[in-house]
Amino acid sequence: MDWKRTREPADAWRMTDDLHAEHGKGDPFAAAIRATRMSMIITDPRQQDNPIVFANDAFLRLTGYERDEVMGKNCRFLQGPKTDKAAVDKVRAAIEDRADIAVDLLNYRKDGSSFWNALYISPVSNDKGELQFFFASQLDVSDRKSSEHRVKADKDRFEKAVQERTSELEAALEAQTTLLHEVDHRVKNNLQMISSLIIMQSRTMKDESTKQSLSTMLARIEALSTVHRRLYQSKDVSRFDVSDFARDLVSDLLTASGRSEIKSTLDLEPIVISAEKATPVALMVNELVTNALKHAFKEKPDGTRAGRIGIKMSQPDGHFNIEVSDDGVGMADASGDASFGMRLIKSLARQLRADIEWRDAGPGTKVIISMPNEPQQKGNVS
Numbered sequence: 001m002d003w004k005r006t007r008e009p010a011d012a013w014r015m016t017d018d019l020h021a022e023h024g025k026g027d028p029f030a031a032a033i034r035a036t037r038m039s040m041i042i043t044d045p046r047q048q049d050n051p052i053v054f055a056n057d058a059f060l061r062l063t064g065y066e067r068d069e070v071m072g073k074n075c076r077f078l079q080g081p082k083t084d085k086a087a088v089d090k091v092r093a094a095i096e097d098r099a100d101i102a103v104d105l106l107n108y109r110k111d112g113s114s115f116w117n118a119l120y121i122s123p124v125s126n127d128k129g130e131l132q133f134f135f136a137s138q139l140d141v142s143d144r145k146s147s148e149h150r151v152k153a154d155k156d157r158f159e160k161a162v163q164e165r166t167s168e169l170e171a172a173l174e175a176q177t178t179l180l181h182e183v184d185h186r187v188k189n190n191l192q193m194i195s196s197l198i199i200m201q202s203r204t205m206k207d208e209s210t211k212q213s214l215s216t217m218l219a220r221i222e223a224l225s226t227v228h229r230r231l232y233q234s235k236d237v238s239r240f241d242v243s244d245f246a247r248d249l250v251s252d253l254l255t256a257s258g259r260s261e262i263k264s265t266l267d268l269e270p271i272v273i274s275a276e277k278a279t280p281v282a283l284m285v286n287e288l289v290t291n292a293l294k295h296a297f298k299e300k301p302d303g304t305r306a307g308r309i310g311i312k313m314s315q316p317d318g319h320f321n322i323e324v325s326d327d328g329v330g331m332a333d334a335s336g337d338a339s340f341g342m343r344l345i346k347s348l349a350r351q352l353r354a355d356i357e358w359r360d361a362g363p364g365t366k367v368i369i370s371m372p373n374e375p376q377q378k379g380n381v382s
Contacts, residue, residue, distance in 0.1 A: 039063075039138035041075065042124075045131055049074045050095065053133070062140060064110035075136070078117070080108035091121065098123045098131055104141065116145040191225045216290065216341075219256070223249060223286035227278050240278040242320075243268035243313050246285060250311060253286070257293050265310040271320055273373055280348040281322075285311070287341045288324040288367050296328025296364060307364075320373035325366040 039062045042054040051072045060067060063078065070077075079088065083106050094101035100122045107117040118139040124132050195218055202214040226248050227240070250264050273281060289309060297307040312323040349356050354371035 039140075041070075041136050041138075043075065043134045043136065045095070045134060050134065059138065062109075062115075062138060063107075069110075078105075078107040080106070080114065082106050082114065083108075091119070094121060095134065098125075104145070107138075115140050116142045188225055188229060191221055195221050195225070219253070219290055220283060220286060222252065222256075223282050224279060226252065227282045238275050239272050240275050241270065242273050242278070242281055243271050245278070245282060246311055246313060249282070249285060250289060250309070253289050253293060259293060261306040262293065262297065263308050265308060267310070267312040267314075269314050271313050271315055271373070273320065277352060277371075280351050284345050284348050284369060285322065285324065287345050291341055292324065292326040292328065292365075296326040296330075298329055315373055318372065318375065319370045322369040323366060325361055325364060327361070327364040330360055330363065330365050 036056065037058050039059040040054075040056045041052050041059050043050045044053045047053075051074055052070050053072075055067060055070050060070070063070070076088075087103050087105055090103055091101060091105075100120075102118070102120045105117045105119050106114055108114050118141045119136065121134055121136045124135050126132050198214050198218045198221070202211050202218075205211045205214065226245060246268055247266060250266065254260075254262060254264060289311070292309050296309075308327050310323070310325040312321075312325075314321050345356065348354075349369065349371075352371045354369050357368045357370075359366045359368065
């Protein structure tokens with residue numbers, strides 16, 4: 001009988017015919033199967049339950065059975081309590097479909113010991129395409145599987161350790177964030193209390209210059225309060241969105257001034273700075289906008305002083321730039337240190353390692369502040 005393997009040229013299975021060797025002991029192909037160290041069996045699907053009809057010595061050495069103990073039996077006797085049922089179902093489906101299959105199965109020897117079997121099964125048909133046998137080879141890959149299991153166990157332990165450490169860090173961060181929010185909340189309340197005291201004190205003052213000084217100080221405290229409100233509302237209290245703050249500050253200052261005839265122009269990129277820079281940046285912006293509101297615009301016959309204040313924030317080259325401009329009368333002495341506000345701005349600039357430049361905007365004044373800042377990340381801190 002001529003055999004051929006499904007999906008392979010029939011000539012490969014007829015090579016023994018060319019040797020004119022008698023089938024059986026003289027068949028070189030059969031002799032090779034018997035002599036190889038690879039465990040091999042042949043089953044006959046034409047018989048009930050597809051029993052083993054050939055098993056070489058390597059198969060017997062691998063499984064520990066005698067030949068008369070395996071002949072005529074279905075090879076499922078190698079399965080045991082921990083054999084993967086899903087893998088067995090794949091083998092069964094491949095046999096029903098007369099298809100090749102390669103799969104790793106946990107099998108059991110006669111003495112009950114287990115081994116990982118790299119099983120390969122292929123159908124064998126005759127020239128008419130009629131299924132004759134199934135050819136199966138087995139290879140003990142227990143060492144490889146043990147290595148895979150060790151790698152997986154090490155990976156699982158590592159991932160578990162990472163998850164535990166991540167959980168610890170997240171819990172610590174949550175606790176720290178809660179604490180910082182509580183601190184910021186209390187600072188905000190204290191600032192509100194200080195503002196109330198200044199307002200009460202101002203009402204008792206008759207000297208206009210003293211009242212004006214208290215009013216200016218109140219504006220600075222309100223700027224700090226806006227900073228802390230922004231931090232309190234943020235999910236990440238280590239980062240501060242200075243652009244959102246600027247929108248709030250300008251709106252608050254214009255509303256507090258009662259100067260509805262003065263308009264604002266805002267060109268604000270989303271810029272995030274570290275929380276420790278928030279207060280000095282806020283105070284500088286507050287001083288510049290407040291100074292423009294007070295001194296930049298000439299009074300008209302109707303008593304109003306119309307004009308426009310612009311704020312631009314950008315970070316084109318790793319430096320955070322703030323531009324505060326107005327279209328008013330300009331500054332008489334931008335480099336002087338006559339006012340407290342000017343001295344405060346210069347002091348804060350040194351703290352931030354920032355450069356300040358006053359320019360004649362013709363009309364009006366433009367102040368440019370440039371300071372180093374960390375690269376921006378996508379998203380925001382709200």
